[in-house]
Amino acid sequence: MTNHICIQTYLSYPLAQWVRSEADDHGECVSVFIRDLVMAAYIAQDEGRNDTLKDLDKAREIVFSSVALDAILTAHPDSSLRQKTHDAYARRLQRLGLAPASLNVGRDEA
Numbered sequence: 001m002t003n004h005i006c007i008q009t010y011l012s013y014p015l016a017q018w019v020r021s022e023a024d025d026h027g028e029c030v031s032v033f034i035r036d037l038v039m040a041a042y043i044a045q046d047e048g049r050n051d052t053l054k055d056l057d058k059a060r061e062i063v064f065s066s067v068a069l070d071a072i073l074t075a076h077p078d079s080s081l082r083q084k085t086h087d088a089y090a091r092r093l094q095r096l097g098l099a100p101a102s103l104n105v106g107r108d109e110a
Contacts, residue, residue, distance in 0.1 A: 026095070032070065039066070040096050056098060063092050 011019065023033035043059045067089045078084070093100055 026091070032066075035066070036063075036092060036096070039063075043096075059096065059098055060093065063096065063098070064089050067092060 019034065020030055023030045026033060028036075039062060043062070067085055070088075090100060
């Protein structure tokens with residue numbers, strides 16, 4: 001498993017307010033929202049260098065892994081956690097402009 005490294009940055013007040021507002025609108029913490037933005041930028045810059053379908057599969061795997069890890073780490077006692085994880089995965093795919101891998105919105109992709 002990859003160890004995550006904490007990176008700190010300073011933002012102007014208006015930009016920080018936008019980030020907080022967008023994260024709140026997506027039901028995510030600021031850290032996860034910023035990580036997703038950085039991940040999307042990383043994937044986008046890498047797309048021109050490799051086979052597009054391979055990159056899209058890589059993007060789906062990265063997004064699902066991050067959502068699943070967040071779900072596991074929260075150790076939520078709610079029995080519907082698996083469905084919530086898949087719903088969050090579908091929302092992130094949509095926000096990143098990626099199509100689901102299948103008609104069941106990737107429920108069997110993991």
